[in-house]
Amino acid sequence: MTEAKRPVVLILGAGGVGLSLAGALAGVARVAVACRPRHAATVRRDGLVMEGVWGDRIVREIACIAGPEEAPSAPDLVIITAKGFDTRAICEEYAAVLRGSTVASLQNGIGNEEIIAEYAGTVIGGTVTTNFSVVGDGHVKAKSQSSPMVLGLWSGPDDESLQRLVALIRSAGILVEAVNDIRSAKWSKSLLNLSVNPICALLSIPVGKAADLRLRSVIEHIVSETFAVMEAGGVRTAWPSAKDYLDYLFSVQVPDFATAYPSMYYDIQAGRKTEIDLLNGYVAGQGERLGIQTPYNRCIADLIRFREIDGK
Incomplete structure (x- = not known):
């Protein structure tokens, strides 16, 4: 797949889940991730170090951004992995990017999708049962995965977006499945x-x-x-x-x-x-x-x- 044809993915939330997902998807998509300054500096200089069940490697093909002004203007997909208590603040900050976009939530807890639906066109809910940790700046580890990632359409008319997201994640070597009842x-x-x-x-x-x-x-x-x-x-x-x-x-x-x-x-x-x-x-x-x-x-x-x- 040429660089021009790769989907553009924006990840909001650069903890263990967000950074690991960015590293995994970098091989099949053009990935931008909103990073804390300490992670961004290390990733730009040395690449992202990944360990564990999602593979051991150094990933350099990640664009670290500091805010919405640096974000891709029309990403094919936005994935929110931030802590749930930050969901509304992130949606407000990136409202112009989210408007009309397909947005997936890979967050713990219940209620995030309702908030995201106020800003996005299509909302995909998801669950991740992988145990992640941040080892250090720009260094993450996926310790274990007890079951596949689960994704499902939460709101909006675009079921094709769900199928594209599942195919994209699967192509990165991550176990994933689509469900009819994401709630x-x-x-x-x-x-x-x-x-x-x-x-x-x-x-x-x-x-x-x-x-x-x-x-x-x-x-x-x-x-x-x-x-x-x-x-x-x-x-x-x-x-x-x-x-x-x-x-x-x-x-x-x-x-x-x-x-x-x-x-x-x-x-x-x-x-x-x-x-x-x-x-x-x-x-x-x-x-x-x-x-x-x-x-x-x-x-x-x-x-x-x-x-x-x-x-x-």
Whole structure:
């Protein structure tokens, strides 16, 4: 494929997910990524160092940008990988670029796509179950991938954009699949994040420790409340009941990520804001709207918010 025919992809959010995706897609697309100055300087000088399940290599074919004035004027695709609490601010900043564009969200939590849909023409929702880390400036590692990336049309008329995105990501060697009900997929992915991540962040433990019998009751209540909210909201997942999901959580997901610390843990340790308002906080908010009691989700969200402010 010649350089002129390669699709132009703009990635907004240069953490572990965004930089890894930029590096993977650089071989099949012309990629621009909004980078922090420290990452941008290193990538421009030395290239992006990638390690892990997405390949070990140095990638130099990435354009690092500092703001919308440096962004491609008409990208074929925009992918937002930023933290969910920054979604609206990013959409406001890049509103002129997003207007009428196809925008994909590869972000944790629930609710990002609703915000993006206010600015974009076609919105594609997505989930990623790969464990990423930023090793250093311009250096990322994809530690493990327990299942394929999932993408689905959230809003807008352009289903062809979804098929093109899936084909592009697959051509970069990344496992990916398209689904008809991306809302179900987003909630399904969030179940792991809201049931385990806050507890690991609060207690400074890896995911495997969440299987401790002394923690299971709390996790069971969080999941049961979430399933009640999903049922009231008409959301269905692959697990018919909270018990079915809990069986899967402790037999498959927790062992798969046993030695990993969730991103929320690193956020707390670094004194950064977390995505709790798009996880347990979102469940609590939807529960209030639907008349469903969610004391465990509300409590865990308040505890994380306290840690965000008061740190260790």
